[in-house]
Amino acid sequence: MAPHPLDPIFHPRSVAVVGASSKRGPASFVDHLIEQGCPRVYPVNPRGGEIAGLPVYPTLASIPGPVDHVISSIPASLVEPMLEEAGAKGVRSIHFFTAGFAETGEADRLALQDRIVRRAGELGVRLVGPNCLGLYVPASGLTFAGGCAKESGPVAFWAQSGTNANTAIYDGQLRGLRFSKVVSFGNAVDVNAAELCRYALADPETEIVGTYIEGLPDARDLFAALRALAAEKPVALLKGGMTQAGARSTRSHTASLAGSAEIWRAAVAQVNAVLVDSMEEAIDMLVGWRYDAVPRGGRVALVVGGGGVSVQGADDIAAAGLTLPDLSAATAEALREITPIAGTSIRNPVDTQALWRGVGLAATLEAIAADDHLDALIVQAGHGWGAVSSPGDARKRQARLLSELEQATPRLTEIGKPVAVVVPSSHEPASARLNGELMQQIVAAGYPAFGSIPAAARTLQRLDRWRARREARG
Amino acid sequence: MAPHPLDPIFHPRSVAVVGASSKRGPASFVDHLIEQGCPRVYPVNPRGGEIAGLPVYPTLASIPGPVDHVISSIPASLVEPMLEEAGAKGVRSIHFFTAGFAETGEADRLALQDRIVRRAGELGVRLVGPNCLGLYVPASGLTFAGGCAKESGPVAFWAQSGTNANTAIYDGQLRGLRFSKVVSFGNAVDVNAAELCRYALADPETEIVGTYIEGLPDARDLFAALRALAAEKPVALLKGGMTQAGARSTRSHTASLAGSAEIWRAAVAQVNAVLVDSMEEAIDMLVGWRYDAVPRGGRVALVVGGGGVSVQGADDIAAAGLTLPDLSAATAEALREITPIAGTSIRNPVDTQALWRGVGLAATLEAIAADDHLDALIVQAGHGWGAVSSPGDARKRQARLLSELEQATPRLTEIGKPVAVVVPSSHEPASARLNGELMQQIVAAGYPAFGSIPAAARTLQRLDRWRARREARG
Numbered sequence: 001m002a003p004h005p006l007d008p009i010f011h012p013r014s015v016a017v018v019g020a021s022s023k024r025g026p027a028s029f030v031d032h033l034i035e036q037g038c039p040r041v042y043p044v045n046p047r048g049g050e051i052a053g054l055p056v057y058p059t060l061a062s063i064p065g066p067v068d069h070v071i072s073s074i075p076a077s078l079v080e081p082m083l084e085e086a087g088a089k090g091v092r093s094i095h096f097f098t099a100g101f102a103e104t105g106e107a108d109r110l111a112l113q114d115r116i117v118r119r120a121g122e123l124g125v126r127l128v129g130p131n132c133l134g135l136y137v138p139a140s141g142l143t144f145a146g147g148c149a150k151e152s153g154p155v156a157f158w159a160q161s162g163t164n165a166n167t168a169i170y171d172g173q174l175r176g177l178r179f180s181k182v183v184s185f186g187n188a189v190d191v192n193a194a195e196l197c198r199y200a201l202a203d204p205e206t207e208i209v210g211t212y213i214e215g216l217p218d219a220r221d222l223f224a225a226l227r228a229l230a231a232e233k234p235v236a237l238l239k240g241g242m243t244q245a246g247a248r249s250t251r252s253h254t255a256s257l258a259g260s261a262e263i264w265r266a267a268v269a270q271v272n273a274v275l276v277d278s279m280e281e282a283i284d285m286l287v288g289w290r291y292d293a294v295p296r297g298g299r300v301a302l303v304v305g306g307g308g309v310s311v312q313g314a315d316d317i318a319a320a321g322l323t324l325p326d327l328s329a330a331t332a333e334a335l336r337e338i339t340p341i342a343g344t345s346i347r348n349p350v351d352t353q354a355l356w357r358g359v360g361l362a363a364t365l366e367a368i369a370a371d372d373h374l375d376a377l378i379v380q381a382g383h384g385w386g387a388v389s390s391p392g393d394a395r396k397r398q399a400r401l402l403s404e405l406e407q408a409t410p411r412l413t414e415i416g417k418p419v420a421v422v423v424p425s426s427h428e429p430a431s432a433r434l435n436g437e438l439m440q441q442i443v444a445a446g447y448p449a450f451g452s453i454p455a456a457a458r459t460l461q462r463l464d465r466w467r468a469r470r471e472a473r474g
Numbered sequence: 475m476a477p478h479p480l481d482p483i484f485h486p487r488s489v490a491v492v493g494a495s496s497k498r499g500p501a502s503f504v505d506h507l508i509e510q511g512c513p514r515v516y517p518v519n520p521r522g523g524e525i526a527g528l529p530v531y532p533t534l535a536s537i538p539g540p541v542d543h544v545i546s547s548i549p550a551s552l553v554e555p556m557l558e559e560a561g562a563k564g565v566r567s568i569h570f571f572t573a574g575f576a577e578t579g580e581a582d583r584l585a586l587q588d589r590i591v592r593r594a595g596e597l598g599v600r601l602v603g604p605n606c607l608g609l610y611v612p613a614s615g616l617t618f619a620g621g622c623a624k625e626s627g628p629v630a631f632w633a634q635s636g637t638n639a640n641t642a643i644y645d646g647q648l649r650g651l652r653f654s655k656v657v658s659f660g661n662a663v664d665v666n667a668a669e670l671c672r673y674a675l676a677d678p679e680t681e682i683v684g685t686y687i688e689g690l691p692d693a694r695d696l697f698a699a700l701r702a703l704a705a706e707k708p709v710a711l712l713k714g715g716m717t718q719a720g721a722r723s724t725r726s727h728t729a730s731l732a733g734s735a736e737i738w739r740a741a742v743a744q745v746n747a748v749l750v751d752s753m754e755e756a757i758d759m760l761v762g763w764r765y766d767a768v769p770r771g772g773r774v775a776l777v778v779g780g781g782g783v784s785v786q787g788a789d790d791i792a793a794a795g796l797t798l799p800d801l802s803a804a805t806a807e808a809l810r811e812i813t814p815i816a817g818t819s820i821r822n823p824v825d826t827q828a829l830w831r832g833v834g835l836a837a838t839l840e841a842i843a844a845d846d847h848l849d850a851l852i853v854q855a856g857h858g859w860g861a862v863s864s865p866g867d868a869r870k871r872q873a874r875l876l877s878e879l880e881q882a883t884p885r886l887t888e889i890g891k892p893v894a895v896v897v898p899s900s901h902e903p904a905s906a907r908l909n910g911e912l913m914q915q916i917v918a919a920g921y922p923a924f925g926s927i928p929a930a931a932r933t934l935q936r937l938d939r940w941r942a943r944r945e946a947r948g
Contacts, residue, residue, distance in 0.1 A: 103781075103819075131781075161782025174901050214785060240785035243792030245822075252819035253781035277793075278786065278928075307577075307605075307727035308635025311688060311714035312752065318717030319751075345577075345726035348719075425899040425906070427648050427913050427925065432899070432906035439901050451901065454752075 004202040006195060009093040009126055010137045010181055012068035014040035016060055016091075018082055019074035019098075020051055029071050029097070029144065030054065037150060038141035042067065060085045068092045069142075071134060076100040076112060083116060087123030094120070096130030097144075102187055102255035103131055110255075117189045131254060132186025133162035136169060136179065139205070144184065145169065153178020154207035155286055158196040160185055160254055161240070164212045167279045174436075175287050176443040180205035187254045194218065197225035201232055208289045209233055210282045214240040215256020219263070227271040231473075234466065235273040236285035239264050272469045274462050284450060284459040291448035293418035294463045297375035298322045301348050301368045302453070304380040305355030313380065313453040314349050320457035322464075324348045325373045334367040354404070355381065361404035369415045375464070378456045381442065382423040382435045391430055398438050406445055418463075420456040421447045478676040480669060483567040483600055484611045484655055486542030488514035490534055490565075492556055493548035493572075494525055503545050503571070503618065504528065511624060512615035516541065534559045542566045543616075545608060550574040550583065553590060561597030568594070570604030571618075576661055576729035577605055584729075591663045605728060606660025607636035610643060610653065613679070618658065619643065627652020628681035629760055632670040634659055634728055635714065638686045641753045648910075649761050650917040654679035661728045668692065671699035675706055682763045683707055684756045688714040689730020693737070701745040708940065709747040710759035713738050746943045748936050758924060758933040765922035767892035768937045771849035772796045775822050775842045776927070778854040779829030787854065787927040788823050794931035796938075798822045799847045808841040828878070829855065835878035843889045849938070852930045855916065856897040856909045865904055872912050880919055892937075894930040895921045 017029045020043035024031055030051050033041045043051040046058045057063045060070070060082070070091050074082060076098050086094055101113035113130065120127050128134050133144040138152045144162075148169050155177050159165035165184035172179070180203060185191055193213045200209045209229060216222050229235055241247035242261040250256040268275040276282045288294065300322045302313045314324055327335070327348050335346040338360040345351040350368065354361040368377060381401055405421075412419055423439040426432040442449045450456035491503045494517035498505055504525050507515045516537045517525040524530060531537045534544070534556070544565050548556060550572050560568055575587035587604065594601050602608050607618040612626045618636075622643050629651050633639035639658035646653070654677060659665055667687045674683045683703060690696050703709055715721035716735040724730040742749040750756045762768065774796045776787045788798055801809070801822050809820040812834040819825040824842065828835040842851060855875055879895075886893055897913040900906040916923045924930035 159782070161780075161785070163780040163782035164786075167782075170902065171900075212782065240782065240789065243789045245792040245798040246785050246789035248798075248821065249781075249784045249788045249819065249823050249825075252821050252825065253785055278790075279782075306635075306637040307723075308633070308637035308641075308686065308714065308753075310723045311635070311720050311727055312638075314723045315714065315717045315720035316752075318719040324719040324722075345723065347722065347726050349723050351723075351726065423901070425901055426645075427897070427899055427906075427910045428644065429907045429910040432901075432910055433903045436901045436903040436906055 004199045006191065006199045009069065009128070009191070010135065011140050012092065012142070014042060014065060014067050015069045015071060015142070016042040016044050016063060016067045017071045017073065018044040018060065019072060020045050020056060022049065022051055024052070029073065032143050032146050033141065035146055036138070036141045036143040036148060040065070060089045060091070063089070066090060070094040071097060073097045076109065079116060080119070083119055083123070083125070086125055091125055093126040093128060095128040095132070095134035096186070097132070097134065098129070099131040101130050103253060105252065113187070113189060120190065127190035128183065129186040130189065133165055133184035136165070136182040138179065149173045149178055151178050152180055152205065154205070155179050155290065156200045156203065156206040156209050157182045158185065158193055158209070158211040159183070160188060160193065160212055160214045160256065162186070164238070164279050168210060168283065171279070172283050172286060174439065175283060175449055177283070177286055177290055188215070192217070194222040194225040197222070197229045201229045207233060208286055210236045210286050212238045212240065212279070212282070214250040214254050216259050217257070219259060223267050223271065226268070226273055230271045230273045234289045236276055236282045237268055237273045238276050238279060238282045272466065272473070274466055280451065280455065281458065284455050285462060287448045287450070288459045288463045291446070293420060293448045293460070294467050295376040295418050295460055296467070298461060298464050299325050299373060299375045300378055300457070300460060301327065301350065301371070301374050302378050302380070303350045303352060303355070303364065303368065305352060307345070307351055309380060310345060310349040310351045316454040317378065317457040320454065321461045322457055327368065328371050328373055331367050331371040335364060338363050355401065359400070361401060362408035365408045365419065366411045369412050369417050369419065374417065376418040376420065376460050378420045378422060378453060378460070380422045380453060382438050391434065394434050398434065398441070402441050402445060405442070405447070409446065418460065419447060420460060421449050422453050422456050423449055423451070425451055478673045480665065480673045483543065483602070483665070484609065485614050486566065486616070488516060488539060488541050489543045489545060489616065490516040490518050490537060490541045491545045491547065492518040492534065493546060494519050494530060496523065496525055498526070503547065506617050506620050507615065509620055510612070510615045510617040510622060514539070534563045534565070537563070540564060544568040545571060547571045550586060554593070557590060557593055557597070557599070560599055565599055567600040567602060569602040569606070569608035570660070571606070571608065572603070573605035575604050577727060579726070587661070587663060594664065601664035602657065603660040604663065607639055607658035610639070610656040612653065623647045623652055625652050626654055626679065628679070629653050629764065630674045630677065630680040630683050631656045632659065632667055632683070632685040633657070634662060634667065634686055634688045634730065636660070638712070638753050642684060642757065645753070646757050646760060648913065649757065649923055651757070651760055651764055662689070666691070668696040668699040671696070671703045675703045681707060682760055683709045684760050685709065686712045686714060686753070686756070688724040688728050690733050691731070693733060697741050697745065700742070700747055704745045704747040708763045710750055710756045711742055711747045712750050712753060712756045746940065746947070748940055754925065754929065755932065758929050759936060761922045761924070762933045762937045765920070767894060767922045767934070768941050769850040769892050769934055770941070772935060772938050773799050773847060773849045774852055774931070774934060775801070775824065775845070775848050776852050776854070777824045777826060777829070777838065777842065779826060781819070781825055783854060784819060784823040784825045787852070790928040791852065791931040794928065795935045796931055801842065802845050802847055805841050805845040809838060812837050829875065833874070835875060836882035839882045839893065840885045843886050843891050843893070848891065850892040850894065850934050852894045852896060852927060852934070854896045854927060856912050865908065868908050872908065872915070876915050876919060879916070879921070883920065892934060893921060894934060895923050896927050896930050897923055897925070899925055
């Protein structure tokens with residue numbers, strides 16, 4: 001199969017950063033590209049000098065080797081001559097970090113955007129943006145931010161927002177996601193969601209797709225691309241501007257016309273993509289697919305340590321459209337043998353001190369997973385609240401919990417039901433640190449991790465419904 | 475006014491911990507009481523010896539002075555003789571940390587619970603619990619956990635779950651709440667939600683009430699108490715067991731019959747208490763009242779730093795039932811003067827780099843707050859995502875943000891519209907720590923802080939509706 005026409009954008013031999021600043025730090029593309037291992041980076045700035053040990057070229061023309069990709073961080077008013085230079089240099093793609101185009105709502109800036117698009121088309125230069133963060137492609141050493149994983153993975157994320165692209169990468173990698181490609185594509189004057197979805201379908205490195213879309217200049221094209229993609233690969237879709245107020249703000253953000261919420265809901269359901277309501281929910285779905293946590297039904301057991309959490313968790317799971325069936329007599333008997341009676345429950349939810357004491361957790365999980373009445377487990381781990389009086393004790397408990405979880409892994413894998421582990425977040429620094437560490441350990445142990453019981457429940461429910469629809473279509 | 479009959483429970487001259495263990499740490503009531511400043515603590519254990527430098531008494535009878543309050547952490551099977559001893563010693567109240575009664579569903583344990591209740595009544599001893607954490611009363615040095623604030627405050631929380639009582643205290647105090655009394659009352663065989671609500675109405679130290687309730691043995695009594703309380707003081711109520719699955723688990727947890735969700739919803743709305751769906755939402759409401767963040771209408775401005783967040787935030791706010799009106803021409807003009815055009819928006823949401831750069835934020839907030847089209851502001855602060863490449867830079871930005879916020883405080887106070895500040899949580903340790911610190915600084919600066927834009931929006935909407943209902947009743 002011939003590579004998709006977008007493919008070269010993701011594999012540049014070299015990258016020039018036009019408007020590279022000697023100011024280092026979080027906003028420096030040059031620093032980030034070097035850290036990411038980009039094989040050839042050329043800073044460009046008429047001031048010359050050096051940035052991060054690299055010579056700064058005054059112009060694109062003065063760069064000795066070929067330049068495949070350009071990152072533009074010059075002001076909008078300087079973009080036209082740079083585009084001419086890029087065309088002459090044989091540049092294949094330009095990512096416009098530069099903002100201040102159609103999204104400002106000002107006529108002269110819209111006209112400028114139109115001129116650039118037309119001229120880039122004549123020159124055969126593909127455009128990403130403007131008004132966006134561009135490309136993260138670990139295999140090519142491309143990135144727009146620091147601290148991004150160097151390994152590739154099966155997830156692609158297409159985001160019409162730089163913040164959401166960052167959220168996908170940062171929050172996603174904490175939860176075990178690794179990416180084939182992430183594209184922040186802003187005003188989408190050339191590379192857009194539809195083309196990226198067609199690319200994802202063709203891309204052998206991409207198995208799972210998430211996308212954040214604000215506008216649809218061509219709804220028919222986008223839904224056709226989504227339909228083809230979702231028939232082959234799972235797709236989670238977040239739509240910005242589902243309300244009137246949100247739609248108005250897509251115009252200020254990426255000059256996008258948002259379209260009606262009803263049409264989106266209907267169209268996305270029809271193609272069996274999963275429409276979510278926040279970036280957290282998008283990442284939850286990607287985690288579910290990545291860890292094969294797709295249940296074959298909606299019957300869930302909740303395993304917690306604490307009565308209030310049991311009740312709230314049961315309410316949350318039922319509200320998400322799942323059921324909490326009674327455990328079988330055999331399961332109850334097995335649990336009774338390993339669970340002290342006071343302050344516990346061996347009904348469903350199972351309220352067990354095994355989660356606190358870290359003793360008997362493996363046996364508890366194995367007994368529950370084997371129960372034929374159930375399709376999935378949700379296990380609450382971590383510190384639900386407040387100050388940690390003894391971080392040392394807490395770490396010991398966490399280590400025991402993890403060791404029991406690992407001990408149970410072979411049997412749980414054999415049984416094959418999803419085991420979603422919940423690690424809450426916190427604003428209390430000590431709890432937050434402990435829970436952050438625990439989440440990373442749980443992810444490293446191969447489990448899908450979620451930030452709350454409602455999040456885990458909603459995800460399992462959506463995965464189950466997605467599976468059922470997919471099977472119904474053959 | 476004569477003190478309420480429950481009042482003595484909250485002001486014991488001394489506390490005996492029966493079944494005190496020489497094991498120290500998170501589960502040690504003795505340690506926690508000493509840390510909290512309880513003036514007189516008597517550990518009781520037939521083994522004798524010393525705990526935390528205090529002599530251990532073999533029996534209640536052997537304690538030299540009077541004992542007003544007993545914390546029981548002996549097994550259920552030993553409780554009856556202890557109760558006799560307590561009666562003889564003139565004890566006023568016993569808190570049964572001891573579990574293993576009616577909530578086990580076993581007939582002999584239910585019978586034991588019934589015998590204890592009857593006998594305590596005969597002896598004139600009030601019971602808290604069983605199967606609960608008991609009392610946190612900072613003014614009396616009473617607590618059930620370590621790390622609780624020593625200062626009192628205007629909030630009472632009545633929780634039929636120990637976990638939720640802890641959540642109220644720990645998560646609440648991070649967000650500026652201080653408590654008059656917190657009671658974890660478990661199976662509620664004697665002291666129950668209705669009596670605690672009557673107490674809250676009478677208690678001059680309590681201005682705001684939150685409660686978590688699982689069961690209602692006497693619905694008429696509870697709703698009468700709630701009605702009287704909510705007519706005078708704001709009440710947030712979380713009901714455990716609103717679904718069938720949750721209701722089943724209230725039986726295992728506190729032997730409670732949950733009642734029907736429809737009746738609860740109707741009854742709570744009728745008395746103008748605010749029914750919430752999670753502990754986080756309960757704390758959100760208490761924070762709203764505590765910081766006087768009650769808007770006089772549903773028109774909100776959102777101030778953020780980032781386009782994707784603008785769109786999502788606008789969708790979230792609209793979904794919460796609030797509106798995001800256009801700003802007035804005068805406000806837009808004032809903002810245009812202080813906001814660069816590229817990558818920003820001065821529509822509503824206002825997408826301003828002032829939040830990142832920390833320059834111009836005071837002027838931005840003051841201009842928006844003065845706009846007659848608006849009833850409240852939601853301001854997103856903190857790190858929305860992932861790894862912090864430079865904690866030093868982030869701290870400097872936070873310091874500038876805080877300084878601008880403080881600079882704006884006099885004018886914002888004069889205008890008097892709620893300004894809800896959002897500080898997200900994170901599982902990334904560095905972000906989590908920075909955001910935790912920022913939240914504490916924002917709380918110290920006198921602002922109500924929330925964990926997400928949806929949480930802030932939902933709270934403002936509920937506060938506005940609560941205010942409107944209250945005013946409609948005169």
